[in-house]
Amino acid sequence: MALKSDAADWGSLAKFFHWTVVLLILVQATVGLVMVALPKKPNVIAIFSFHKSLGLTIFLLALLRLGWRAFDPHPLEPATMPRSQVVGAHIGHALLYTLLFAVPLSGWLVDSASSLRPLFWWGIVHVPSLTGGADKQIKAFAEAAHQWLFWTLALAAAGHAAMALVHHFFHRDNVLHRMLPSADVRNAP
Numbered sequence: 019m020a021l022k023s024d025a026a027d028w029g030s031l032a033k034f035f036h037w038t039v040v041l042l043i044l045v046q047a048t049v050g051l052v053m054v055a056l057p058k059k060p061n062v063i064a065i066f067s068f069h070k071s072l073g074l075t076i077f078l079l080a081l082l083r084l085g086w087r088a089f090d091p092h093p094l095e096p097a098t099m100p101r102s103q104v105v106g107a108h109i110g111h112a113l114l115y116t117l118l119f120a121v122p123l124s125g126w127l128v129d130s131a132s133s134l135r136p137l138f139w140w141g142i143v144h145v146p147s148l149t150g151g152a153d154k155q156i157k158a159f160a161e162a163a164h165q166w167l168f169w170t171l172a173l174a175a176a177g178h179a180a181m182a183l184v185h186h187f188f189h190r191d192n193v194l195h196r197m198l199p200s201a202d203v204r205n206a207p
């Protein structure tokens with residue numbers, strides 16, 4: 019399987035970024051929803067720290083992914099796909115990319131505005147504050163934003179996954195198949 023994508027197939031790096039981020043977001047969302055429901059005792063701090071480090075890792079992967087995308091060609095849409103659907107898919111993907119940045123950034127803002135500083139990424143790399151100090155108003159705003167942006171991402175990703183299945187089972191094209199980790203559309207019989 020080639021590293022780079024081409025007109026027919028996604029390359030292995032684009033597939034790696036796509037599915038690693040999907041997996042990490044599933045873990046991250048579960049940890050996030052569970053940790054806010056736990057009683058506020060000192061031992062939850064370790065879970066919050068894990069959530070923050072994993073969230074910043076997703077942010078970094080999204081940056082790397084977008085950087086790689088600038089050099090990597092996008093496979094062509096199926097010739098049978100109407101123009102309106104192509105435009106719709108592009109808008110949907112742009113929304114997903116925007117949320118991949120907005121969700122971790124809003125989480126970083128929550129942490130920056132809280133009094134739980136300093137933050138170390140995986141306990142090693144110091145993460146600068148976005149606010150320069152604790153701020154109750156910014157914290158309340160960022161918490162609401164983090165929650166709302168997360169649910170928007172969940173909804174957009176669910177719609178996106180549903181569209182991938184519609185392509186596969188209804189339109190019967192190779193849009194889903196060419197994104198699957200094991201599939202190699204170029205060498206298919």
Ligand code: HEM
Binds near residue numbers: 051054072073165168
């Ligand atoms: C893609 C990345 C991320 C996802 C999917 C995510 C998801 C979530 C979810 C689902 C919650 C629970 C929201 C609620 O019901 O109140 C949450 C809470 C939280 N997240 Fe994230 N998060 C991400 C990144 C981050 C990052 C990078 C940070 C900090 C550096 C962070 C800090 C927090 C904090 C402090 C809370 C608790 C907020 C509160 O007490 O209301 N998150 N996150």
Ligand code: HEM
Binds near residue numbers: 036193197
């Ligand atoms: C958190 C969940 C997900 C996120 C954030 C996400 C994000 C994205 C983004 C941003 C793209 C556009 C790639 C680009 O043009 O650079 C994409 C493509 C794609 N995704 Fe997802 N995705 C998610 C889950 C899924 C799931 C569960 C499936 C399958 C059921 C899926 C199937 C696809 C397919 C088939 C493509 C390629 C579409 C094409 O060839 O134009 N995605 N995804």
